[in-house]
Amino acid sequence: MKSAGFTTRWLPILLLVPQLSIIAIFFYWPAIYAMQSSFYLQDPFGFGSTFVGLENYSSLLSSSEYMKVTRFTVVFTALVTFFSLALALLLAVKADNVLRGAKTYRTLLMWVYAVAPPVAGFIGVMMFNQSWGPLTELARSIGWDFKLGVNFNDTASAMILVSVWKQVPVNFIFFLSGLQSIPKSVREAALIDNRSSFGRFWDVTFPLLAPTGFFLLIINITYSLFDTFGVIDTMVKGEPGNNPMTLVYKVYVDGFRGNDLGGSSAQSVILMVLVLALTIFQFRLVERRIHYT
Amino acid sequence: MARVHLETIRKIYPNGFEAVTPTSFDIPDGEFVVLVGPSGCGKSTLLRMIAGLEDITEGTLSIGDRVVNGVDPADRDIAMVFQNYALYPHMTVRRNIAYGLQNRKIDKATIEQKVQEAATMLNLTEYLDRKPAQLSGGQRQRVAMGRAIVRDPALFLFDEPLSNLDAKLRNQMRIEIKALQRRLGVTSIYVTHDQVEAMTMADRIIVMNGGKVEQIGTPHEVYHNPASTFVASFMGAPPMNLLEARFEDGMVRINGGTPVMPAPAARTGNVTLGIRPEDVRIDDAGDIPFHVDLVEELGAHRLLHGQLGDQTFSIHAMKDEPAPQGATRLSLIPDNICLFDSETGKRI
Ligand SMILES: Nc1ncnc2c1ncn2[C@@H]1O[C@H](COP(=O)(O)OP(=O)(O)O)[C@@H](O)[C@H]1O
Numbered sequence: 001m002k003s004a005g006f007t008t009r010w011l012p013i014l015l016l017v018p019q020l021s022i023i024a025i026f027f028y029w030p031a032i033y034a035m036q037s038s039f040y041l042q043d044p045f046g047f048g049s050t051f052v053g054l055e056n057y058s059s060l061l062s063s064s065e066y067m068k069v070t071r072f073t074v075v076f077t078a079l080v081t082f083f084s085l086a087l088a089l090l091l092a093v094k095a096d097n098v099l100r101g102a103k104t105y106r107t108l109l110m111w112v113y114a115v116a117p118p119v120a121g122f123i124g125v126m127m128f129n130q131s132w133g134p135l136t137e138l139a140r141s142i143g144w145d146f147k148l149g150v151n152f153n154d155t156a157s158a159m160i161l162v163s164v165w166k167q168v169p170v171n172f173i174f175f176l177s178g179l180q181s182i183p184k185s186v187r188e189a190a191l192i193d194n195r196s197s198f199g200r201f202w203d204v205t206f207p208l209l210a211p212t213g214f215f216l217l218i219i220n221i222t223y224s225l226f227d228t229f230g231v232i233d234t235m236v237k238g239e240p241g242n243n244p245m246t247l248v249y250k251v252y253v254d255g256f257r258g259n260d261l262g263g264s265s266a267q268s269v270i271l272m273v274l275v276l277a278l279t280i281f282q283f284r285l286v287e288r289r290i291h292y293t
Numbered sequence: 294m295a296r297v298h299l300e301t302i303r304k305i306y307p308n309g310f311e312a313v314t315p316t317s318f319d320i321p322d323g324e325f326v327v328l329v330g331p332s333g334c335g336k337s338t339l340l341r342m343i344a345g346l347e348d349i350t351e352g353t354l355s356i357g358d359r360v361v362n363g364v365d366p367a368d369r370d371i372a373m374v375f376q377n378y379a380l381y382p383h384m385t386v387r388r389n390i391a392y393g394l395q396n397r398k399i400d401k402a403t404i405e406q407k408v409q410e411a412a413t414m415l416n417l418t419e420y421l422d423r424k425p426a427q428l429s430g431g432q433r434q435r436v437a438m439g440r441a442i443v444r445d446p447a448l449f450l451f452d453e454p455l456s457n458l459d460a461k462l463r464n465q466m467r468i469e470i471k472a473l474q475r476r477l478g479v480t481s482i483y484v485t486h487d488q489v490e491a492m493t494m495a496d497r498i499i500v501m502n503g504g505k506v507e508q509i510g511t512p513h514e515v516y517h518n519p520a521s522t523f524v525a526s527f528m529g530a531p532p533m534n535l536l537e538a539r540f541e542d543g544m545v546r547i548n549g550g551t552p553v554m555p556a557p558a559a560r561t562g563n564v565t566l567g568i569r570p571e572d573v574r575i576d577d578a579g580d581i582p583f584h585v586d587l588v589e590e591l592g593a594h595r596l597l598h599g600q601l602g603d604q605t606f607s608i609h610a611m612k613d614e615p616a617p618q619g620a621t622r623l624s625l626i627p628d629n630i631c632l633f634d635s636e637t638g639k640r641i
């Protein structure tokens with residue numbers, strides 16, 4: 001392919017400036033600022049700050065509160081990722097079997113994806129409304145006195161449920177297209193070779209879906225860690241109290257509710273490192289991504 | 294090994310399209326049958342119904358003594374070779390070949406022995422630990438064959454297994470498949486759109502067109518005694534020459550009056566005359582004028598293409614026979630002429 005070049009050196013730079021400045025202003029500057037302020041102790045009323053070195057970090061690591069949030073985040077991430085992937089895979093396999101209906105199915109589930117996280121959270125809150133939420137009533141009917149925003153475990157279950165509900169469609173689309181890219185004749189060969197549909201799934205379909213699965217695993221971990229903020233915020237309504245929260249939400253709570261900018265910055269730096277690690281891992285994976293054919 | 298019997302088998306796809314009209318035939322034990330016809334005529338549909346990959350809309354299918362209409366593909370005792378090989382990309386060659394046996398509760402030692410035997414037979418021994426992506430097209434084709442062979446099925450099904458290979462490899466694999474089938478004696482149904490494959494491999498050919506069987510016969514019968522103008526023009530390269538002719542005064546006349554043979558009892562009107570290019574001679578004393586436009590040199594023989602009256606016509610000439618350009622004369626071998634109804638195209 002022939003590529004057209006610019007005649008002056010300044011034009012391409014000029015054209016890049018808007019995008020670069022957005023990245024600089026909204027990503028790099030806050031990141032650098034966060035790194036910097038993670039070494040300072042901020043006066044709660046905003047009248048100056050003192051350099052404290054790594055003290056913000058060490059107090060985080062020795063804080064039992066922070067460890068509790070970390071543990072919850074790990075459990076939350078594991079459960080949301082597992083159920084989002086498992087449910088989506090189940091639905092995709094079913095949808096794939098009734099190929100003809102797949103189109104409407106796909107569109108229907110995509111709608112859920114189009115719902116913004118706070119809206120999903122809000123709908124979730126309504127579903128779990130203390131006096132008339134259908135899911136609360138369902139829980140009651142099996143003898144579970146569901147108290148959203150009051151009981152830790154109840155709130156955690158609701159958060160997980162709504163987060164999973166939100167993520168299933170996108171996983172479904174990926175799994176379905178993964179399934180549909182398995183050549184028809186390969187499935188037919190398996191149909192002749194193995195009479196058990198369960199066996200065919202584990203021996204042929206599942207391994208061929210593995211590249212899609214790995215990719216989705218990373219996406220879902222990232223989602224559970226970071227993109228569930230809106231859902232959590234609606235559920236706990238900014239009243240952390242005894243409620244469960246994830247590391248990302250704690251950054252917000254400590255920084256904006258507790259006015260502990262230094263500690264909050266240290267937490268976000270830790271999360272930045274986590275994102276970096278995940279990103280590197282994902283790139284490695286994409287590079288090494290097994291290409292059959 | 295088994296006999297296969299189709300009784301008025303019919304296929305109507307869910308969209309209402311009738312891909313196979315009611316079709317009946319019988320394949321004796323050990324026979325190699327080739328289903329041939331143009332693309333879209335329903336060959337794969339018919340084969341896939343036999344494999345169980347497609348529901349049979351109407352009719353009865355038996356393999357051996359068993360009616361298998363409702364039987365799962367895995368329980369029909371068949372093995373199939375697909376056009377794009379359909380190997381499992383994530384499994385080694387060894388596992389690809391063994392997979393069908395592993396699911397049939399056969400002990401490990403027997404499986405290993407069968408895989409080795411098949412690999413030796415197909416020259417695959419040194420590739421057993423590779424993945425399909427690391428093999429050439431011809432080698433993948435062999436793995437697909439190996440997968441079928443180890444199963445020792447009652448019936449082999451092939452759906453255009455050679456059409457993804459280059460011409461040279463195709464000729465070689467054609468011979469190998471045929472030899473292998475002879476040796477194993479397994480009843481086989483082979484689908485192709487290539488009439489050369491059909492002619493060279495088949496014990497019997499089934500010619501299909503538009504979802505219907507046009508003719509069933511040995512390669513010799515189908516070539517020399519085509520049942521319709523469709524078969525006449527589909528089989529053979531170049532195809533049989535078809536000329537518009539008339540019954541007149543007890544003779545078949547072409548080219549506005551030249552008599553070529555006596556008419557069958559009491560027929561009048563139009564008729565289509567068919568004659569193979571090799572049943573025509575350049576003959577200065579012949580009474581049919583012919584104009585040669587183009588000579589195709591093929592080494593051992595030549596093809597002379599031109600005009601007979603206002604119709605196109607081709608002649609086959611051996612390398613030491615004359616191959617004139619321009620105006621010349623012909624004679625036909627009357628015994629080898631086939632007559633077809635000019636309306637229905639059926640043989641008279
Ligand atoms: N699933 C299907 N639904 C509807 N029509 C089909 C389907 N599969 C094949 N056909 C049609 O049936 C006809 C025969 O197809 P096929 O058996 O694949 O032909 P061939 O193998 O001889 O090329 C074609 O016209 C094709 O378009």
Ligand SMILES: [Mg+2]
Pocket residue numbers: 336337338453
């Ligand atoms: Mg076909």
